[in-house]
Amino acid sequence: MAKILLVEDNEMNRDMLARRLERRGYTVVIAVDGGEGVARAREDDPDLILMDMSLPVLDGWEATRQIKADEATRAIPVIALTAHAMSGDKEKALAAGCDDYDTKPIELPRLLEKIETLLARKA
Amino acid sequence: MSNRKLLEELEELRRSNAELLQESRQRAAQLAIFASVGHAITSQFDLQEVINVVGDQIREVIDAQAVGIRLYDPATGQVRFPYVWEMGRKLDIPARPLGQSFMVHVVRTGEPLIIHEDTEARLAELGSVTVPGTATARSFVAVPVVSGEVVIGAITLENFDREWAFSDSDVSLLMGLAAAVGVALENARLFDEARQARQAAEVANLAKSTFLANMSHELRTPLNAIIGYSEILQEEAQDEQYSHFLPDLSKINTAGKRLLAIVSDLLDLAKIEAGTTTLNCTTFELADLIEEAVAEARPIAEGRLNTLLVDLPPGLGSVYTDYYKLKQSLSNVLSNACKFTERGTVRLLASRQSKPDPAPDWLRDPFGKLRAGSSQAQDDNIEGDWIMLRISDTGIGIPPGQQPSLFQPFAQLDASTTRRYGGTGLGLAITRYFCRMMGGDIGVESEPGKGSTFTIWLPAVLPPETSEH
Numbered sequence: 001m002a003k004i005l006l007v008e009d010n011e012m013n014r015d016m017l018a019r020r021l022e023r024r025g026y027t028v029v030i031a032v033d034g035g036e037g038v039a040r041a042r043e044d045d046p047d048l049i050l051m052d053m054s055l056p057v058l059d060g061w062e063a064t065r066q067i068k069a070d071e072a073t074r075a076i077p078v079i080a081l082t083a084h085a086m087s088g089d090k091e092k093a094l095a096a097g098c099d100d101y102d103t104k105p106i107e108l109p110r111l112l113e114k115i116e117t118l119l120a121r122k123a
Numbered sequence: 124m125s126n127r128k129l130l131e132e133l134e135e136l137r138r139s140n141a142e143l144l145q146e147s148r149q150r151a152a153q154l155a156i157f158a159s160v161g162h163a164i165t166s167q168f169d170l171q172e173v174i175n176v177v178g179d180q181i182r183e184v185i186d187a188q189a190v191g192i193r194l195y196d197p198a199t200g201q202v203r204f205p206y207v208w209e210m211g212r213k214l215d216i217p218a219r220p221l222g223q224s225f226m227v228h229v230v231r232t233g234e235p236l237i238i239h240e241d242t243e244a245r246l247a248e249l250g251s252v253t254v255p256g257t258a259t260a261r262s263f264v265a266v267p268v269v270s271g272e273v274v275i276g277a278i279t280l281e282n283f284d285r286e287w288a289f290s291d292s293d294v295s296l297l298m299g300l301a302a303a304v305g306v307a308l309e310n311a312r313l314f315d316e317a318r319q320a321r322q323a324a325e326v327a328n329l330a331k332s333t334f335l336a337n338m339s340h341e342l343r344t345p346l347n348a349i350i351g352y353s354e355i356l357q358e359e360a361q362d363e364q365y366s367h368f369l370p371d372l373s374k375i376n377t378a379g380k381r382l383l384a385i386v387s388d389l390l391d392l393a394k395i396e397a398g399t400t401t402l403n404c405t406t407f408e409l410a411d412l413i414e415e416a417v418a419e420a421r422p423i424a425e426g427r428l429n430t431l432l433v434d435l436p437p438g439l440g441s442v443y444t445d446y447y448k449l450k451q452s453l454s455n456v457l458s459n460a461c462k463f464t465e466r467g468t469v470r471l472l473a474s475r476q477s478k479p480d481p482a483p484d485w486l487r488d489p490f491g492k493l494r495a496g497s498s499q500a501q502d503d504n505i506e507g508d509w510i511m512l513r514i515s516d517t518g519i520g521i522p523p524g525q526q527p528s529l530f531q532p533f534a535q536l537d538a539s540t541t542r543r544y545g546g547t548g549l550g551l552a553i554t555r556y557f558c559r560m561m562g563g564d565i566g567v568e569s570e571p572g573k574g575s576t577f578t579i580w581l582p583a584v585l586p587p588e589t590s591e592h
Contacts, residue, residue: 010344016351023358091405105347108354 003027005046007037034058061096068097077118170311178206189281235266262288350379388549416453424461448557455550464518485566508583520571530555
């Protein structure tokens, strides 16, 4: 089953999403800020990354840019997660190299569909 | 009657005519002064300007070698000299304590001080200390400037050449002008107070906006946790044979979502009222937004056994406007339609047109011009690029008398409606505000018992400068 790297600083959001993904059989690796996200992407070789955009240390856009600039991690699909009120974030996320985009609070069925589409494309 | 007597009477008449003429000229001059002082007071909020006009006007009509206007501040005990003119020049005199001048007397009595003879000695008796470099008066008049019941200054006249230089009419003119200066001072004080109050209100308003922005985050974070964890527990209860918990978990989840919606509405309205709502325009596919709103409304429609029909013509294309505000507006109307209809039909029709045809009355502002954020409004030329979203239902409808208040905040039909259908009664008020911000509007046609049709008209592309960050 696929390995997902979840980059999210809010503990409860991280716990909820990680548990729900694990329940569906995914292996979930956690990073709590953008810097750790970039490092984990390189070390743990995930199949997909869920990236919160407002992160400490390194924000989600910059972390994505670094992941997409690195030959070793470039191919990993990234789904950006942002607060719904911030329209314009979709364009910003795609410009930073994200492969797709979803809004918080998470609608799990919708997010799962996006995850599966990207994993299928990669495989 | 002798010729001599006649001549005397004629002479007398001539003299009294001359006096009358002199008097009416003086009267006219005084009226002119009051006219220009009155104008200065009503058109100027700057106290110094008013004082300059008053001082200059006094010099025009009264034969004095020195004219002064001084102001006394009871709080500091200091007397300032905003206007001192002596022997043809303006003097700049530093403020001094009340005790060093005749002002003590004027402040205490509140009466004019008039000295015709022995002026230097009388002033010294009253405790006046001569300002170095100024001449010694032989005639002296000081009338108090009063604001409320308090003496806050004086207008002074001095003549250095002769005694008995000032007449009673000079004094009464001066008293009139002193009253005018009192009014000007009061105006300036009120204006200053109002300005300070406005500044304080602006600071408070900013604090309120910041507070709301923080509260928005603080309220949503725990609510999202309640909603999210109740969903996880539902999933786990289902998988692990605790299905008897499901109804309660579902209630927690529904209540949490409802509370989140109410909090969002209240915060949107608070932001609108604080004037901190701004447009955040992006380019996006209109069909994407509609599909998202429909996906949210579908469970509500199904819960009330309604058929939800969506008529999206191909090629709606992309638009440039505020995604969040348009999505919120459409969702509000669509979820209302699904909520207030049972076992009926809710239909959403979208289209893109070069003009609203026919343009409904509610799409015009009070001047009859078409509402539009772009140049489309000019010269009532409605040719342009418009999108229309029309939501019709076969629900309970809205009585004609209640339709005008529909878009006012807190105006759900009645309290029992709120209990039966839920919601805050803020959705349509927020929707109208958002639609108008985006250069369009929303209107309604409805017949009780048959259903309602809400229509949104918006410019498809807002001018680039409309986006504010």
